[in-house]
Amino acid sequence: MVKLLSNSFTTAASIILLHLLSSVSRVNAVALTTPIAANERLCFFADVDKAGEKIGFYYAVQSGGSFEISFDIKDPNDKILLDGQSERQGDYVLTANTVGEYAFCFTNEESTVTQKLVDFDIMVENEPRREASARPxxxxxxxxxxxxxxxxxxxxxxxxxxxxxxxxxxxxxxxxxxxxxxxxxxxxxxxxxxxxxxxxxxxxxxxxxxxxxxxxxxxx
Structure with a gap:
């Protein structure tokens, strides 16, 4: 009887663990490395399906000139949410209040000759609240x-x-x-x-x- 209860508890704990691992977070991530020529503006886009989702944006200039580049982030209404001029790297987390396509653009205006190599990561994350257990x-x-x-x-x-x-x-x-x-x-x-x-x-x-x-x- 004790062995049966122990096996049942282990099975229940395993099911709960798998449920938590699958429901703690849902992340859509895009990690890329791209060259950006001199005086070039290059944009990437990410879709947000639900208002209130978190958007993570990381970038770092890997090579080229003084490792500086400008960027801006726009919402689906073309409103600038965040921008930076002549920065080497950044790591930001934003809240998407509007459903739609968000634009992440890099501009290599700091150099007229040198090409920049940029490593960046765009993450759209939704972390739902854990539901209370039906069996306290x-x-x-x-x-x-x-x-x-x-x-x-x-x-x-x-x-x-x-x-x-x-x-x-x-x-x-x-x-x-x-x-x-x-x-x-x-x-x-x-x-x-x-x-x-x-x-x-x-x-x-x-x-x-x-x-x-x-x-x-x-x-x-």
């Missing part, structure tokens, strides 16, 4: 404990994700700086070699003209 008692208590554990794990996962994004951005920017420095060193070496060759040719020419008088070349 021990099952409800365990449901609350499981929900709290899942929320803590979700927060830890988001913290790990933010840390990974930070190191990913630092790695890409460091690689971009190293690559840019290597190109500058290469061109500096080429220009230095051309300068040395030019100085050698100039010295030969000066010596030749120095020993040339009235159209005659004196041999030394």
């Amino acid at each position: 008692g021990q099952i409800a208590d365990h449901t609350s404990e499981l929900e709290e554990s899942i929320v803590r794990l979700n927060g830890m996962l988001h913290s790990i994700k933010r840390t990974q994004r930070y190191f990913h951005t630092r790695e890409n920017r460091g690689f971009s700086i190293v690559k840019s420095t290597q190109i500058k060193i290469l061109w500096f070496g080429v220009l230095e070699s051309l300068a040395i060759v030019g100085m050698a040719i100039g010295q030969v020419y000066i010596l030749q003209t120095f020993f040339t008088r009235t159209g005659r070349l004196y041999k030394v």
Whole structure:
């Protein structure tokens, strides 16, 4: 009898855990990396099906110039909800009060030559409220404990994700700086070699003209 009750409780707890995992949050996410040419404006769109949903927007310039770019977010009525000028990265959470298509646009006006590589993430999230258990008692208590554990794990996962994004951005920017420095060193070496060759040719020419008088070349 005890074994039967134990198996029933384990089964019920498993069902509750699966229900919580499937109903804690519903997230539609788009993570992309895109190049943006100089003086180019590039927009991406996300649909919101229900008013009050949360919209998460993250971006970071991975390479190009001083790692700066401008952005703006517009609602379905073309109202600007958020914008920024010459920023390197950002992480924002907005509340969608209007159902429809939201626009996320990047503008590379800071550079007339350099292309920017932008890593961004758009998330549309809806977190429904947990319904009260129809059978109060021990099952409800365990449901609350499981929900709290899942929320803590979700927060830890988001913290790990933010840390990974930070190191990913630092790695890409460091690689971009190293690559840019290597190109500058290469061109500096080429220009230095051309300068040395030019100085050698100039010295030969000066010596030749120095020993040339009235159209005659004196041999030394």
